[in-house]
Amino acid sequence: MSKxxxxxxVPTNIEIESIKNNHARLNVFPYEKGYAISVAHPLRRLLLSATVGYAPIAVQIEGVKHEFDSVRGMLQDVAEFIINLKNIRFKIKDSEKDQVTVSYSFEGPKELTGADLVSDEIDVVTPENFLATLNEDAKLNFSLIVHKGIGYVPSEEIRQEVPEGYIALDAxxxxxxxxxxxxxxxxxxxxPNYEKIVFDIETDGQIAPVDALKMALEVLQGQLAIFNAEMTVVESAPTANALLGDNSPLFQKIDVLNLGARSYNSLEKAGIEYVGELAILDQNELKNIKxxxxxxxDEIVARIEEFGIDTSSxxxxxxxxIRAKINKLKG
Structure with missing residues (x-):
């Protein structure tokens, strides 16, 4: 007879293994059967959606009026420069600051990487990432706004918040x-029916994996704290699925996923323009894309999940x- x-x-053991820089594996045990997944799944979702990071939200380039312009002597056009810039990962040195503006001035010939953008106010955690190539007659002067935040914010929602003359960026x-x-x-x-959670967490270097998990725990505890307060039952009207709203990432172009060139080119050739077109495809349909x-x-599925989109729901x-709205967007 069961006790x-x-x-x-309550689990009593936690083991932390460092796999490599910014990559850790945690073993947490023992959980009674069924409890491990109840803990692990929400923490994973919060790790991907609620961990604080930093991103460039706007750039002003001397002599440039829009993202389809070019800079004399720079091999890349402004659109490509912006893509490369968004792939560089920054970190504000003063943790008390939510935003900093930094200015740069470069002359060619020079190949710019993330390492060239380190300043008194910001670090670059991906110093090897490529930015641009300047010819010998090139002069590149630009200012960058780096902001602290969580999740993803499209440029359309940032545009009204940045100074005049700046190009808003997807953050x-x-x-x-x-x-x-x-x-x-x-x-x-x-x-043998007890369970162990094995967490595999990798960050881009802005935060350590264990610190990211601690942050997710704080968010989860904050979200649950309301249940400790006095609760009053009220009638409420049903709300529409938030994923189908106008500002949903489902209706953003696939550029926001920051996919690798191979993945992006395959989707472009298949005529897929919006995130929602990917979200409604199952694994077999994805495999059929040339x-x-x-x-x-795996890259596409991971990026979609990072936006908090649960395709299984x-x-x-x-x-x-979703299909009807995207067809309307495509005209």
């Missing part, structure tokens, strides 16, 4: 590159609504 309990046991703040978990069985007092291999599919009616 009668009045409350579940991808999330510093967590990977957050995976496995649930494994573990033996406790001859009982030149889209397993690595590219989409009903056939949701998918039809």
């Amino acid at each position: 009668i309990k009045v409350k579940p046991s 991808f703040f999330t510093p967590v590159k990977k957050a995976l978990y496995n649930i494994e069985n573990v033996l406790v007092d001859d009982n 030149n889209l291999g397993k690595k590219s599919i 989409l009903t056939p009616e949701d998918k039809e609504a």
Whole structure:
């Protein structure tokens, strides 16, 4: 006969293994059966959506009026320069500041990388990332606004907040590159039905993996704190699926996913323009896209999840609504 309990046991062990820089594996145990996934899944979602990071939100380039312009002597056009800039990961040195503006001046010949953007106010955690190539007659002067934030904010929502003359950028703040978990069985007092969470967390260097998990825990505790307060039951009207709103990432161009060139080119050739077109496809449909291999599919699925989109929750009616709205956007 099973031992009668009045409350579940609490895990007592945590093991932290450093895999490499900014990559750690955590083993947490023992959980009673069913409790491990109840803890692991929301923490993973919060790691990907609520961890604080930094991103450039606007750039002003001397002599440039819009993102389709060019700079004399710079090999890349402004659009490509902006893509490269968004792939560089920054960190404000003063943790008390939410925003800094930094200015740069470069002359060619020179190949610019993230390392060239380190200043008194910001660090660059991806110093090797390429930015631009300047010819011998090139002069590049630009100012950059770097902001602290969470999740993803499209340039359309930032445009009204930046000074005149600046080009607003899509801001991808999330510093967590990977957050995976496995649930494994573990033996406790001859009982093989206890469980262990194995967390695999990798960041871009803006924050350490363990600190990212601590931040996710704080957010989760904050979200649950309301249940400790006095609760009053009130009638409320049902709300529409927030994913289908006008500002949903589903209706943003696939550029916001910052995919690798191979993945992006395959989708472009297949005529896929919007994130929602990917979200409504199942794994088999993704595999049928020409030149889209397993690595590219894994990249696409991971990027979609980073935007907090749970494709498994989409009903056939949701998918039809998404498809109809995208068809309308395409005209």
